[in-house]
Amino acid sequence: MDGDGEELTAQETALYDRQIRVWGADAQRRLSKAHVLVYGMKGTISEFCKNIVLAGVGSLTLIDDRLVTEEVLSSNFLIPPDEDVYGGKTIAELCCDSLKDFNPMVRVFVEKGDLSSFDVEFFSKFDVVVVSCCSRSAKKLANEKCRKASKRVAFYTVDCRDSSGEIFVDLQDYKYSKKKNEETIECHLKYPSFEDALSVPWRAFHRRMSKLYFAMRVIEKFEEAEGRSAGDVSEADLSNVLKLKKELCTAQSLNESHVPDTLLERLVADTTEFPPVCAVIGGILGQEVIKAISGKGDPIKNFFYFDASDGKGVIEDISDSNAGK
Amino acid sequence: MASASSPVIKDAKVLMVGAGGIGCELLKTLALSGFSDIHIIDMDTIEVSNLNRQFLFRQSHVGQSKAKVARDAVLKFRPKINITSYHANVKDPDFDVDFFKEFNVVLNGLDNLDARRHVNRLCLAADVPLVESGTTGFLGQVTVHVKGRTECYECQPKPAPKTYPVCTITSTPSKFVHCIVWAKELLFSKLFGDKNQDNDLNVRSSDAASSSKNVDDIFEHNNDEDITQYGRRIFDHVFGYNIELALSNEETWKNRNRPKPIYSKDVLSDDFAKQNGNLDNDNACSDGLSVSAMSSLGMKNPQDVWSLRENSRILLEALRLFFTKREKEIGNLSFDKDDQLAVEFVTAAANIRAASFGIPLHSLFEAKGIAGNIVHAVATTNAVIAGLIVIEAIKVLKNDVNKYRMTYCLEHPSRNLLLMPVEPFEPNKSCYVCSESPVLLEINTNRSKLKDVVEKIIKAKLGMNLPLIMNASNLLYEAGDIEEDMVAIYDANLEKVLAELPSPVTGGTMLTVEDFQQELKCNINIKHREEFDEEKEPDGMVLSGWTQPASAEETKDKSVSNGANTSDAPTAAESENDDDIGIVSPVKKRKLPDDSNKPNTDDAKHQKQLQVIDDEDDLVMLDGNLDGFKKRRVS
Structure with missing residues (x-):
């Protein structure tokens, strides 16, 4: 047990009894001191928020200035x-009210503004930053700001489209412990930034690389080129998306069969989240954030994919050090 | 997959069994996914320790029906759908085959083997697909059971609750759990439980020479005896004298570390009686469950590991408190993980015994988990599993047979997979539940009574609830709602040995056993056998041709299980309130050096070849260890 924290209260011990049995009292203490920021309150992020509020993080800050629409509700x-009850409230404000109710021991706040408007100092206030529903340049920028913070800020992106989802993880220089054969061993991982990961050439990947990785990059690039906001594509864009795929595959010397048209069609035609996939991705992401805060257990390095159509939840390591393989 | 407006989802009528950890997540995800006719059964009420993951519940709901509160909470964000809640046991006769037939799919989020088996049988009888699930900590699995297409829930052996040979518990403990079982099942029961119950504490702990009558008296509290003196007498007897006695049997210690007798005077100063808890001091709290030795000794943190001296003080103080504050309950107590004083007593006793045998001591928090068979549970795994259940349920509703999968949620990735789908197995042709294959019972028909067959075989092993037994066309026994004059006849039959029944049961007889509620019928071929090995076959009968539970430990001797709330407890009512139990260990890649995904590394039985589903050409064969249910894994 580490000596840094005060003891858990009797109330905490009673409430968190079952999970303390999973990750230990010291991890629970670290959780209760951690500050988490989320940006973009769609279904997957809502699932994630529920999970970490139940787990008992110190505070959770929500950003989403949008007003409620049918799609958001879905x-x-x-x-x-x-x-x-809407009364002109933003999505973040409405979610905040519900989340507070889940666990009175967690403080839940709302901040307003566009992701790009926050500076390094702002991100430095958090231990974990999770962004969703934003462009690839916004993700890169937020990631860079987190990396410039004076202390380590764990950075995640998460997005679900149709029946599949993607998580990206940047823990920078990360040390943790894990149990192996009754012994605790110390481990060390180096993560690339979002930008560095995305610049790893496609031909360097192993043959079985998740097709979702390529498909997500194609759509992301398409949205960026067209000046669209994240998720703002429809079936009408398919032919242009397929054209872009061809170009990217040619530029990256990748056989086009690695990015099936049917997959792109599925992701472009239905951008609404599929609730069971939100639950799966939001659960895995919650678990990863708990691992990163507690410093216990193997974290995902550095992409995770789930597709309900084949049921697989796959980890892909996309970093320079991994490239030449 | 399918959108929320799809008729496959919108028009489906779904039965959920369990509104606990998985249930809360599942009900939410079903509602969000567009399901609009959901029925949910759960007999439990809400407890504080549920609130960290059963997110539909609040502090103010403690004590209320889980099914009802879950329903109300989900209707708040999906007011237009229909949710019907039942605060009831799924084994109630109301939930019969006709009830099950109303549903398109049944989704289990259960916490015990007994209820799982029952629902499996009803689903088979009603021909309704079942999606089954379980989680423990970061591990979880979802399986699909469709009659005639995939294996049923009982086609594969389910592990029996872990039991320990009596001699390990009474004489040669080597793990902390052995000390816990001793403290809970033997010492606690002896001192505070039903005096008429058999208890191995006096059978094995003392020499056979001393009569059991004599030993009994040692544990008896004489009315004029000072309670502290009594406590020290018990202490010296079980931790000192009994150990000395055991040491005298040199044979036992040839290849073992010799235990060290511990006497109260060695660990506690003589003026202990004065400083240890004060009778006048602690009368503030007089209601049973709030009495605590820890608080009367000023000890606060349940995570601390106490010294031998502290454990000794707790033990004596707890004993004193039982005799002074809870005197009326003595003789009727059984261990309950929510009974603070009982947990304190058991923790202290187990630790003192552990100290004697050179086993590391544990905190009250840890001891409580072991003694109470508390299941490790987190919200995230439940959320993931619930999502996977809905995905599978939609495939079942779409009759997408080729896409059915069993999915394992792993703690450590195997071949980069954190969520691993596996193609379901075909039905096991020799499964007595889903195929009609008979079982064989070897039994001494001149000695065993019908009652033994009903209790030890038909209920305990075949998992029937309300059995009816026929010998050809003669009715021998029927349970349940029957006429009074018949009750007398059946009761008389129960007491008869098989060969002397009105229609005698002898070698070669085929009995037909039927449970109308489960609509399960099973034929039992009787084979007469004269002798049984008392140690290896303590039931005096042997059942074969059924899926034998994979016993977690070889029981060469009579055995003790860790607690009454085992997975085959007679009713779900008696199982613990925790949810989320019953995980099958994940499949494991062959030759994978990291065994951390595999709960029981030493238990390589029932290995099975599994095939990972892959859209690539290179399929990989995996070894699967399917018997690693972790529910009762206590060490």
Whole structure:
């Protein structure tokens, strides 16, 4: 047990009994001191927020200035479908009310603003930053700011489209412990930034690289080139998306069969989240954040994919050190 | 997959069994996914320790029906759907085959083997697909059971609750759990439980020479005896004298470390009686469950590992508190993980015994987990598993047979997979539950009574609830709602040995056993056998041709299990309130050096070849260890 924290209160011990049995009292203490920021409150992020509020993080800050729409309601169980309670409140404000209720021991706050408007100092206030529903340049920028912070800020991106989802993890220079054969061993991992990971040439990947990785990059690039916001594509864009795929595959010397048209079609045609996939991805992400805060257990390095159509949840390591293999 | 407006989802009528950790997540995800006719059964009420993951519940709901509160909470964000809640046991006769037939799919989020088996049988009888699930800590799995297409829940052996040979518990403990079982099942029961119950504490702990009558008296509290003196007498007897006695049997210690007798005077100063808890001091709290030796001794942190001296003080103080504050309950107590004083007593006793045998001591928090068979549970795994259940349920509703998968949620990735789908197995042709294959019972028909067959075989092993037994066309026994005059006849039959029944049961007889509620019928071929090995076959009968639970430990001797709330407890009501139990260990890649995904590394039985589903050409064969249910894994 580490000596840094004060003891858990009797109330905490009673409430968190079952999970302390999983990750230990010292991990629970670290959780209760951690500050988490999320940006973009769609279904997957809502699931994630529920998970870490239940786990007992110190504080959770939400950013999403949008007002409620049908689509937002469809996969978000934090917002009651009752226009009377909206009262001009933003999505973040509405979610905040529900989340506070889940665990009175966790402080939940709302911040306003666009992701790009926050500076390094702002991100430095958090131990974990999770962003969703934003462009690839916004993700890169936020990631860079987190990396410039005076202390380590764990950075994640998460996005779900149709029946599949992607998580990206940047823990920078990360040391942790894990149990192996009754012994605790210390481990050390070096993570690339989002930008560095994305610049690893495609031909360097192993043959079985998740097809979702390529598909997500193609759509991301398409949205960026067209000046669209994240998720703003439809079936009408398919032919242009397929054209872009061809170009990217040629530029990266990748056989086009690695990015099936049917997959792109699925992701472009239906950008709404599929609630069971939100639950799966939000659960895995919650677990990863708990690992990163507690410094216990093997974290994902550095991409995770889940697709309900084949049921596989795959970890892909996309970093320079891994490239030449 | 399928959108929320798809008729496959919108028009489906779904039965959920369990509104606990998985259940809360599942109900939420079903509602979000567009399911609009959901029925949910759960007999439990909400407890504080549920709130960290069963997110539909709040502090203010403690004590209320889980099914009902879960329903109300989900209706808040999906007011237009229909959710019907039942605060009831799924084994109630109301939930019969006709009830099950109303549903398109049944989804289990259960906490015990007994209820799982029962639901499996009803689903088979009603021909309704079942999606089954379980989680422990970071591990979880979802399986699909469709009659005639995939294996049923009982096609594969399910591990029996872990039991320990009596001699390990009474004489040669080597793990902390052995000390816990001794403290809980033997010492605690002896001092505070039913005096008429058999208890191995006096059978094995003393020499056979001393009569059991004599030994009994040692544990008896004489009315005029000072309670502290009594406590020290018990202490010296079980931790000192009994150990000396055991040491005298040199044979036992040839290849073992010799235990060290511990006497109270060695660990506690003589003026202990004065400084240890004060009778006048602690009368503030007089209601049973709030009495605590820790608080009367000023010890706060349940995570601390106490010294031998502290454990000794707790033990004596707890004993004193039982005799002074809870005197009325003595003789009727059984261990309950929510009974603070009982947990303190058992922790202290187990630790003192552990100290004697050179086993590391444990904190109250840890001891409580072991003694109470507390299941490790986190919200995230439940959320993931619930998502996977819904994905599987939608495939079942779409009759997408080729896409059915069993999915394992792993703690450590195997071949980069954190979520591993595996193609379901075909039904096991020799499964007595889903195929009609008979079982064979070897039994001494001149000695065993019908009652033994009903209790030890038909209920305990075949998992029937309300059995009816026929010998050809003659009815021998029927349980349940029957006429009074028949009750007398059946009760008389129960007491008869098989060969002397009105229609005699002898070698070569085929009995037909039926449970109308489960709509399960099973034929038992009787084979007469004269002798049974008392140690290896303590039941005096041997059942074969059924899926034998994979016993966690070889029981060469009569055995003790860790607690009454085992997975085959007679009713779900008696199982613990925790949810999320019953995980099958994940499949494991062959030759993978890291064994950390495999709960029981030493238990390589029942290995099975599994095939990982892959859209690539190179399929990989995996070894699967399917018997690693972790529910009762206590060490």
